[in-house]
Amino acid sequence: MRDRRFLLTAAASIMLLLFCVLASIACGSKSVGFPTVIRSLFHLGEETFENNVVQARIPRTVFGILAGASLSVSGALMQAVTRNPIADPSILGVNTGASLFVVCGIAFFHISKGSQYIWLAFAGAAATAVLVYGLASIGGNGATPIKLALAGAAAGTALQSLVNTVMLPNNQVMDQFRFWQTGNIGGASWTDIRLLAPYFVIGFVVSICMAAPLNTLALGDEAATGLGLNVPLTRAFASLAGVLLCASTTALAGPISFVGLMVPHLFRLVIGPDMKKILPLSAVGGAALLLFADTMGRILGSPGELESGIVTALIGAPVFILIIRKAKVKSL
DSSP states (O other): HHHHHHHHHHHHHHHHHHHHHHHHHHOSSSSOOOOHHHHHHTOOTOOOOHHHHHHHHHHHHHHHHHHEEEEEEEEHHHHHHHHHHTTTTTTHHHHHHHHHHHHHHHHHOOOOOOOHHHHHHHHHHHHHHHHHHHHHHHSSSSSSSHHHHHHHHHHHHHHHHHHHHHHTHHHHHHHHHHHHTTTOTTTTTTHHHHHHHHHHHHHHHHHTTTHHHHHHHOOHHHHHHHHHOOHHHHHHHHHHHHHHHHHHHHHHHHHOOOOHHHHHHHHHHHOOOOOHHHHHHHHHHHHHHHHHHHHHHHTTTTTTTHHHHHHHHHHHHHHHHHEEEEOOOOOO
C-alpha cells in the first residue's frame, strides 16, 4: 500500500514539476502559450520572437529547478538530523548567517563573483547552524523543536542587526546587497547554473547515501547507537550536505525562505517518514514549488514582478503556523 502511494505521489509530483516548468517558460512580461513553448523547445535554432523569449527564460527555469531542489532537500536533512518538524534554513537562522558573511565579503573584501559568494555563504551557514544547535541544547530536555525555533529566531535577529550595521553606512554595499537579500531567481544565467550544479550534485548524492542512517537515527540516539550507527558522524555528514545545499543556493539566489519547511513536511504526511523516499520527492517538490512561486511573482507583479522569496514567504507563513499547532510541543 505504501509503495503504491509512493509511486502515485512521485508520478503526481513529476507531472506538477513539468507543468511548472512549462508555466515558468510561458509566463512573463510577454506570455506565450504552452503549445508555442513546446514547439519552440524543439526548434530553438529558429530566429523567431517566440523562440527568443523561450531561450531567454530557460536558464531561469533550470536554475529554479536546482535551487528549489537544493532548499527542499536541505530542509529535509535538517528536520531529520534534529528530529524537528519545523527545522528549516530560514527558521533556524542559517540563511541570515550566510547573508552576514556575504555582506561582510562585499563590504570588506569587495567580492562580486558567485563562486566567492558560495564559500562565504557556506562558512556563515555552517557557523550559524552550530551556534543555534548549541544554544538550543543548553538546559534540560536537549534541543527540542520549540527551543530550536527560539534559538534560530534569536540568532537570526542578532545576525540581521549585524547585517544592517555593515550594510547601511555604505551606499555602494547596500545597493549591491539589497537586491540579493530578498531572494530571487530572476537574474539567473547559465554561469549561475554551472556554479550551482556541482554543489547540488555533491550535496544530493551525500544526502541519498545518508538516507538509511537517518532512518536509523529517527529511532533515537540510544537505539541507533545500539544498532551500530555512528550517531555523531551521521549527524555531521547529513548536516554538512544540508548546509552545502542551502549555502550554495543562498549565495546565488539570496535567502529564499520556507521551501525547505513546507515540501518535506507535506511528503512526510503523505508517504511516511522513510528518508529514502522523502529526499528524492523533496527535490522534485521543492523545484516545483520554487518555479510556481517565481511564476506567480511574475503574474501578480505584472508588468514588473515580485521576487520569488516574497511569494514563498507569503505561502509559507500560514503553513508554518499550522505545523506549529499540529506539533503541540509543550516543553521549552
